[in-house]
Amino acid sequence: MWRLITGSFQNFMGTGLIMGWYLLTLVYLWFTEKDRRRRVLLLYVPLAVLALYFNPLFARLVYGAVGDEIYYRILWLLPVTIVVAYGTACVYGRIKSRKKYWFAALSAVLVMVSGSCVYCSPHFHRAENLYHMPQAVVDICDAIQVEGREVMAVFPKEMLSLVRQYTPLVCMPYGREMLVSRWGADNPLYDAMEAEVLDMNVILPLAKTYSSHFVIVPEGKETVGNVEDYGFVLVDRIDGYVIYQDTGVYIGL
Amino acid sequence: MAIIAGCFILCIWLVGIPLLTGAVPAFFTERRKHSLSFMWTSGYILSWALFQLVTVPLVLLHVSQGFKLAVKLFAGLSLALAAVGAFLLLRYGKKKSPHLSLIKGESDRGRLHRIYWVIFLVLAALQLALAVGMTYQDGDDAYYVAISTLTESSNTLYELMPYSMGATGLDMRHGLAPFPVWIAFLARISGLPAVSVAHVAVPLALIPTTYMIFYQIGGQLFDKKKERLPLFLCFTAILVIFGNYSLYTAENFMLARSRQGKSALGCIVIPMVLLLFFLILDRAEKGQKDQWMLWLLLGAAVTAACLCTTLGTMLMCLLLGVTGLCSALAYRRLGLAVKTALCCAPALVYAALYFVVE
Numbered sequence: 309m310w311r312l313i314t315g316s317f318q319n320f321m322g323t324g325l326i327m328g329w330y331l332l333t334l335v336y337l338w339f340t341e342k343d344r345r346r347r348v349l350l351l352y353v354p355l356a357v358l359a360l361y362f363n364p365l366f367a368r369l370v371y372g373a374v375g376d377e378i379y380y381r382i383l384w385l386l387p388v389t390i391v392v393a394y395g396t397a398c399v400y401g402r403i404k405s406r407k408k409y410w411f412a413a414l415s416a417v418l419v420m421v422s423g424s425c426v427y428c429s430p431h432f433h434r435a436e437n438l439y440h441m442p443q444a445v446v447d448i449c450d451a452i453q454v455e456g457r458e459v460m461a462v463f464p465k466e467m468l469s470l471v472r473q474y475t476p477l478v479c480m481p482y483g484r485e486m487l488v489s490r491w492g493a494d495n496p497l498y499d500a501m502e503a504e505v506l507d508m509n510v511i512l513p514l515a516k517t518y519s520s521h522f523v524i525v526p527e528g529k530e531t532v533g534n535v536e537d538y539g540f541v542l543v544d545r546i547d548g549y550v551i552y553q554d555t556g557v558y559i560g561l
Numbered sequence: 562m563a564i565i566a567g568c569f570i571l572c573i574w575l576v577g578i579p580l581l582t583g584a585v586p587a588f589f590t591e592r593r594k595h596s597l598s599f600m601w602t603s604g605y606i607l608s609w610a611l612f613q614l615v616t617v618p619l620v621l622l623h624v625s626q627g628f629k630l631a632v633k634l635f636a637g638l639s640l641a642l643a644a645v646g647a648f649l650l651l652r653y654g655k656k657k658s659p660h661l662s663l664i665k666g667e668s669d670r671g672r673l674h675r676i677y678w679v680i681f682l683v684l685a686a687l688q689l690a691l692a693v694g695m696t697y698q699d700g701d702d703a704y705y706v707a708i709s710t711l712t713e714s715s716n717t718l719y720e721l722m723p724y725s726m727g728a729t730g731l732d733m734r735h736g737l738a739p740f741p742v743w744i745a746f747l748a749r750i751s752g753l754p755a756v757s758v759a760h761v762a763v764p765l766a767l768i769p770t771t772y773m774i775f776y777q778i779g780g781q782l783f784d785k786k787k788e789r790l791p792l793f794l795c796f797t798a799i800l801v802i803f804g805n806y807s808l809y810t811a812e813n814f815m816l817a818r819s820r821q822g823k824s825a826l827g828c829i830v831i832p833m834v835l836l837l838f839f840l841i842l843d844r845a846e847k848g849q850k851d852q853w854m855l856w857l858l859l860g861a862a863v864t865a866a867c868l869c870t871t872l873g874t875m876l877m878c879l880l881l882g883v884t885g886l887c888s889a890l891a892y893r894r895l896g897l898a899v900k901t902a903l904c905c906a907p908a909l910v911y912a913a914l915y916f917v918v919e
Binding site: 319320321322323324325326327344345346347348349352353356357360370373374378380381382383384385387388389390392393394396397398400401409412415416419420422423424425426427428429431432433434435436438439440441458460468469470472473474475476477479480481482483484485487488 | 673691693694695696697698699700702703704706707710711714715721722723724725726727754756757759760761775778779781782783786789792793794795796797799800801802803804805806807809810811812813816817823826827831832835838839842843846872875876879880883884886887888891892
């Protein structure tokens with residue numbers, strides 16, 4: 309249990325530097341803050357929360373109730389940003405000469421170096437449109453959906469999390485559950501779609517079992533098999549993807 | 562034309578309605594000390610609490626076309642509350658709050674003071690611009706944003722599978738925290754796609770809400786040294802921007818996942834609870850008795866936390882429990898602990914509902 313608690317804390321604090329500044333600021337405020345309100349809310353409460361967080365008995369209770377994945381969210385009760393900013397402003401206020409401006413600049417640099425820019429994360433991209441969806445998803449869904457009814461389409465894995473955000477009219481035989489390994493989802497059609505070489509002799513019969521109207525594959529990927537043998541035809545190429553439609557499945561209203 | 566109209570309606574519901582709703586609690590607290598920022602933030606808390614109270618019974622009762630009914634009920638109640646707030650503002654606003662302004666009481670304290678304000682506003686504006694111009698694809702959006710899209714198009718509440726297809730049994734874990742349904746409400750009322758409302762409009766409203774709470778907390782911290790307030794806000798902005806030291810921080814959630822309920826919990830509701838305790842303890846120290854609106858707001862904040870995520874029930878009970886106990890011991894007033902415990906009631910109700918129905 310102790311290892312789970314400390315592991316969760318280490319994951320939360322990442323590099324540890326901002327948390328270090330926070331704990332340092334708590335020590336500073338412990339000795340300098342005289343206002344009772346601020347001591348209660350910025351010192352006693354966070355310290356009590358930390359004491360509970362690191363208490364194995366408490367952790368066992370919470371793990372039992374909510375699981376281990378989100379135990380770290382208790383640390384959201386710590387006002388890290390407010391306390392570090394407050395401590396910095398307090399020290400700034402104590403410096404009387406022009407040195408305080410250098411202190412402010414140095415502190416800002418220290419925070420930037422200690423932390424990590426959110427926008428530099430590899431998960432951040434330039435938005436391609438006002439849906440904040442890849443344009444390929446928007447274009448493909450617009451091309452295949454039929455107003456007034458749902459269509460079934462098989463998508464490559466990079467689109468599985470996105471399609472249903474954009475439109476409810478496009479259904480999929482499998483979705484995001486395939487991307488989260490700990491959920492243990494299994495689907496032979498997904499495996500066939502993510503193979504190095506796309507074997508249409510495997511993919512298309514499996515797609516038919518889901519009454520899929522469309523199968524979408526990346527244009528650059530090597531494929532084997534003849535789609536016409538299974539009643540599919542190529543209907544469009546959009547944004548680096550090829551759309552095949554099953555002519556044997558009715559798509560009207 | 563439809564898009565412009567939709568954006569205008571969104572502005573009304575994301576700015577106007579919270580402001581007018583917040584005028585009600587602002588009227589019953591010390592009006593001279595409260596500003597548009599208090600109205601805005603308390604308006605959001607009250608709106609979210611109201612939405613939770615309206616929507617969860619409809620989810621649990623499996624009401625047919627439940628979302629349609631939720632929209633009508635919530636819109637009606639919100640407009641009624643906003644109308645009361647507008648009446649109070651018009652009737653008493655000029656007389657009682659002559660300095661109603663966003664940055665209340667900020668007189669000219671020198672060039673450097675203004676420079677710090679400019680730096681903070683530039684950093685905040687940068688975050689808003691990047692909220693529109695950049696996108697963060699998070700796997701959880703496949704659930705939450707898809708729920709918003711499905712709800713808005715189907716008028717059902719948690720009855721369809723967001724990941725792939727088809728109907729599902731009632732998803733209790735998420736149904737008790739219908740924050741995505743609030744986004745679906747905004748999409749329905751504005752006529753704009755739920756995905757755009759979630760990814761663009763909601764961050765544009767919620768990021769400033771967080772900073773308004775920080776601003777008010779700063780006002781409490783630097784009550785007698787207001788010249789430090791803009792520097793404090795500059796550092797909050799820098800700490801938020803550089804808060805990606807792990808994927809699990811509230812700051813990361815605030816900028817990367819603003820559309821998710823958990824972000825609203827960590828970046829708005831929890832800081833709002835801290836602010837409310839600053840206000841409550843301030844009055845406790847001064848021996849002032851008219852605190853009932855602040856306790857009501859605290860209860861509303863707990864309810865709003867339950868809207869954001871089912872974990873909100875536990876976190877609110879923990880936060881209020883610890884804060885109530887520490888306050889009662891520090892001030893030697895048992896009443897503080899008792900009232901704080903009473904404010905936990907919504908969380909306990911939703912937690913009980915969760916365990917009973919699961």
